[in-house]
Amino acid sequence: MxxxxxxxxxxxxxxxxxxxxxxxxxxxxxxxxxxxxxxxxxxxxxxxxxxxxxxxxxxxxxxxxxxxxxxxxxxxxxxxxxxxxQALQASSLVGRKVIVPTDKAMVDTSETFKASMVLPAASSNVYVNVYDSAGSVVNRINMGQQAAGNVSFMWDGKDASGNLLPPGAYKFEAQASYGAETKGLTTMLPANVDSVTLGQSGGELMLNLAGLGSIGLSKIQVIGQ
Structure with a gap:
């Protein structure tokens, strides 16, 4: 060799x-x-x-x-x-109600609609504008002075004249006054889970919400009944 x-x-x-x-x-x-x-x-x-x-x-x-x-x-x-x-968790969420950070919701106007907003600092005047699916303002929920934190609000499903509106998709625009300035607030609204989609290659579980589209599981604030 x-x-x-x-x-x-x-x-x-x-x-x-x-x-x-x-x-x-x-x-x-x-x-x-x-x-x-x-x-x-x-x-x-x-x-x-x-x-x-x-x-x-x-x-x-x-x-x-x-x-x-x-x-x-x-x-x-x-x-x-x-x-x-994830698959087991997903199956238990279908048909349940969750609270998510969004400004739109499917509302059953025959019942009182309950939601909340995030107020970063105390405000002398807090209110919520309610829009129908056509983008028209149908009512305003006046809440007056509020301390900082999570602030709950309710809507009875009626317009400014007291007429009961049909169920459907509505938009909620929360705002707060700070002196001469007005700032928009994040709203936490309820939604029903229609189905779930498992993320590809171990990705995040996506919830498909009735009338609202998909949202990641990590963005869910509260899981209800």
Whole structure:
């Protein structure tokens, strides 16, 4: 055996890297790594065998590759369990009412509509404009002076003249006065969950709300009956 061929065999592992590292050339799995290590041992120079330290380092590389494979398997198992948990959680939400940060809601005007707003600072005058599906103002809920925090409000489903309006989609525009300035507020409105959509590749669970579209589960403030 020529020394040149021994050197070539002795450096054959240098052409590869462990999986999940930046590749120099080819991707190396644990089986390929072991085959190359055996080939290197078979072709080493008997008069100048491989250094013990270098051999141990290569075995450590092999152990690392095998550990990464086991870790990937464990992570895949955890992800599968998480997705199953999401599916179970999703099935329990269908048909229930949730509170979400939105300015639109499907309102059954035969019942008192209850919602809330977020007031960042105390205001001398807080009110809520109610719009119908055509964008026309049908009523204003005057709440007067309010302290900072979550502020509840109600609407009886009637217009400014006291006429009962039909059920359907309505928009709620909450505003607060601060001196000569008026600021819009975030409203928390109820909605019914029609169905759910599981996120792709472990993504967030999406709730499909009646008349409102989809919203991520993380944005839900309260889950009701």
């Amino acid at each position: 020529s020394i040149s061929s021994v050197n070539a065999a002795g450096t054959v592992l240098d052409q590869y890297q462990i999986k999940d590292a930046e590749p120099k050339g080819k991707e190396l799995g644990k089986n390929e790594f072991l085959n190359l290590l055996v080939a290197q041992l078979n072709n080493q120079d008997p008069l100048s065998p491989q250094d013990n330290g270098e051999f141990i380092a290569q075995l450590a590389q092999f152990s690392t590759v095998e550990g990464v494979d086991k870790l990937n398997t464990s992570m895949e198992s955890m992800l599968s369990g998480y997705q199953s948990s």
